[in-house]
Amino acid sequence: MGKILIIDDDAAFLNFLSSYIREFYPLLDVETCTNPLKALSAMKKKKIDLLLVDLEMPMLDGTKIFKYATEAGIDKNRIVILSGRDADYLHEHFPMGTCLAVLNKYEAKQKAVLDMIFSSMQRKAAG
Template sequence: MSDILIIDDDPGFVKFLKNHVHQSFPGLSIATCLDPVCGLSQINPDLKLLLLDLEMPTIDGEKVLTYAVAKGVSKSRIIILSGRDADYLHRRFPMGSCLAVLNKHEVRQKAVLNMVLGALQEKYGNREQVF
């Protein structure tokens, strides 16, 4: 079972983010889904972090967020990612809707994601893995 699940239909961004997590936060395990429908089956309440792209075909990130919360994932463990500007994202997802809404192309927003990933690694990354 993975600590982090990324559901995003952009293969280049997913590859970048997955490599970044593996290199910078090696204590965290990560799973990815390019198809939001397939990603639904991997959502479970034990996820430490769920990263969702807002704009995806078939099911958008807001619907996946609603599904994840219904499956028992805490809103405080869900981050919405988008190419849209931060003001739009904050209007669409007011405080308390999820942990954060981040523009995936802004450097300052990536710093926030790194802060979250660092906190997760500190909390969960040094545990022994049981197979």
Template sequence: MIDVLIIDDEPLALDVLETFIEQMPEVNLVQRCENAFEANDALKKHDIDLIFLDIQMPQLTGIDFYKSLKNPPEVIFTTAYSNYAVEGFEMDAVDYLVKPISLDRFMKAVNKATEKIGSKSDSGSAGNDDDEYIFVKADKKLIKVNYNDILYIEGLKDYVIIRMETGRVITLQTMKSLEDKLPEKFFKRIHRSYILGLNKIQAVVGNTVEVLENGKVKQLPIGKNYRDELLDIVNQNRL
């Protein structure tokens, strides 16, 4: 069961979302909110897993509101304007729904959110880092890859290359799909083409991260949209 808030300044839009939610037994609607201030108050009172957040709202937009949250829940943005999609996904939104929203599209978004929330829960309750792994399809077989062996992951169109201390694995999937499956406590997206194993960082120099690959220093670029979050992680572990 996932607990959700729906946030929209249009009562009809709230009604539609509530009707859809009532048809999904795994989703619990905690509260309807008509603006960011009601939502902020609700988040202080309840443990929320997911918010459906309208972008175009008076006084404070959905995007600005989400950026203001210190530890935000997962988010699915809703709006009548598709031109916000890129910014929504840059904020690691689970999904982006353009109004009018159909039930099947809504269900797909909720299923994505449920999977992402469940994977976070599983990674948070796991034991020794060395015992954690993922199976990746490559060369017509499923290859076991230990999280602790991954140096970084490189995106190449529809393929990703998982770089490890023992070699590499090339698999057909997108960076976003793999990022969603990896535990956030071990990995961080630092660029549109790179996901980094956090325990492999040797140094942060300007707009690059240094890791050791085959005994040599490898510099990975830090994208401007990812820099602040990466530096927050580094500063949290700084002496």
């Protein structure tokens, strides 16, 4: 327990988030991908405990990645959709129960939700 895949075309954000997880949640294994097409094979090959997906990406957006992930067997309750959009927009496109969470990746308050998720995974990884 503790494998995280983050898919986001914003390399700076990916770097920041993965560094944060590695520093504060060292038992979690983080893999990142800036190319959503390459991420598809990573989803098939590995057991993923948490999938973080950016909603707006070129070539393949987060909605399509979400659909692919669930069809590949990733539980919808292990998927978090990240976006720069406001909460109303996100909840309109991903109503409650569609996935684990939809978060604005630039709002500081939303970081607390990710921390709760990461903390829970860290405790489970510690056994």
